[in-house]
């Protein structure tokens with residue numbers, strides 16, 4: 001019995017020892033796991049800390065490595081809640097540029113986006129470059145059209161021969177000349193661009209950053225190479241190697257085209273408008289000419305106006321006005337209904353709550369011895385470049401000389417597109433290298449326009465989403481930089497009529513950044529919602545000045561209220 005209990009005791013002790021060993025083993029095992037994990041954490045932290053600091057505390061993601069590179073510059077974008085801050089620090093820094101939003105961070109379309117370009121492809125970067133010395137003339141990257149006399153066919157233009165520009169060769173490689181400050185040239189003097197243009201523009205100490213806008217900056221189309229040209233001028237005033245990477249493109253030998261007469265264009269193009277708008281007119285006239293109008297009829301009238309994109313306020317006001325007219329005069333037949341509707345609609349198109357919109361002329365004529373300057377702005381794909389080209393045709397057809405500024409430096413094809421438009425009508429194009437600072441290109445375009453005594457300089461800008469504060473800042477900068485040498489006479493906001501009420505939101509944001517002076521409504525041929533004309537004018541208090549009615553080169557027409565309403569109502 002005693003032997004048995006001894007064995008029991010031994011068994012208990014063994015069990016206790018085994019259990020104790022198991023517990024100790026488990027504890028040690030857990031400790032070991034924890035201690036193994038510890039070094040890994042500091043290692044990650046150290047790796048992150050070892051990366052070069054990111055400007056402005058901003059870190060971009062690998063897929064968007066060239067975006068949002070700025071942060072400390074004067075025109076840095078306003079803080080945005082949607083910026084990622086946890087990107088790998090190994091991403092190389094993009095050069096500083098005021099347009100920090102250049103590459104998108106949220107997968108939405110952005111500046112210069114092209115559906116054919118994969119979202120994650122490498123994008124060009126906009127760079128900041130030092131400016132040239134004050135006394136070094138710079139030859140802007142000018143693409144000259146073929147000289148008019150060489151053209152086999154003479155376009156229907158009254159441009160005097162004396163204003164025909166010199167050959168491109170002469171202009172770009174103009175011989176050195178003393179940089180004597182001179183007054184702006186009278187039109188048609190035909191002086192070389194490089195030296196003379198430089199003498200008419202503000203000067204700036206070398207290296208002054210464009211965004212400083214300190215009142216003396218003379219921006220230059222930025223290069224992607226160092227500005228210190230190996231052929232640094234022995235003579236300070238020589239327009240030697242420009243600090244721009246833009247290559248001079250030999251002008252194409254193209255025939256100058258015939259341009260449709262500009263008068264009566266809206267009438268000629270009315271058919272295009274009518275095709276898509278007639279439903280609106282027919283529907284309204286059907287309601288108003290039906291005899292007795294009950295509440296339901298008036299609700300339908302209002303709905304029809306709303307569906308045509310006139311906007312709620314305008315729809316209510318027009319309906320109320322129609323009711324008053326019917327009550328006062330009584331509508332007896334279809335012709336009476338049409339006349340009444342026509343009158344009320346024309347009033348709606350010609351006035352806003354802020355007052356009448358009287359002046360629809362495009363300010364594109366030279367004054368005070370210098371060209372008019374027009375800036376063309378808008379979101380992506382609305383038709384800015386096309387409109388700029390069409391506008392140049394209209395101006396040339398009316399006998400004016402035009403310089404086009406290809407300040408859409410992000411979408412490479414845009415400058416080519418503009419150059420093609422220009423070459424067909426004999427206009428000059430100033431363009432920068434891909435990714436050049438658009439403000440610098442715009443500045444050079446105006447400088448060129450002044451130098452050659454052009455009547456108008458039309459600057460095409462890159463499409464930009466109105467929600468991108470950095471890009472909107474960039475646009476503001478383009479305008480301010482131009483204004484260092486010339487007033488901007490016209491800021492044309494190009495809106496795509498097919499986007500309907502969304503266009504209003506864009507319009508309001510653009511108007512906050514650059515004072516919009518006129519609206520170009522494009523693609524009116526492709527929408528039944530012509531009422532957007534009324535809505536956008538009311539939103540901005542600015543008139544629609546031009547309408548795009550097709551992709552053809554002469555499918556741009558001045559906006560005329562009565563012709564437009566006639567097209568809406570049909571015959």
Ligand SMILES: Nc1nc2c(ncn2[C@@H]2O[C@H](COP(=O)(O)OP(=O)(O)OP(=O)(O)O)[C@@H](O)[C@H]2O)c(=O)[nH]1
Pocket residue numbers: 112113378379380381382383384385386387408411414461462463464521522523524525526547548549550551555
């Ligand atoms: N139907 C029609 N198409 C137009 C009109 N105006 C422009 N387009 C077309 O719209 C497209 C875009 O035009 P672009 O001039 O390249 O637009 P953009 O605003 O310069 O584009 P981004 O520079 O990318 O912002 C082109 O296919 C044009 O032919 C118009 O009035 N009617």
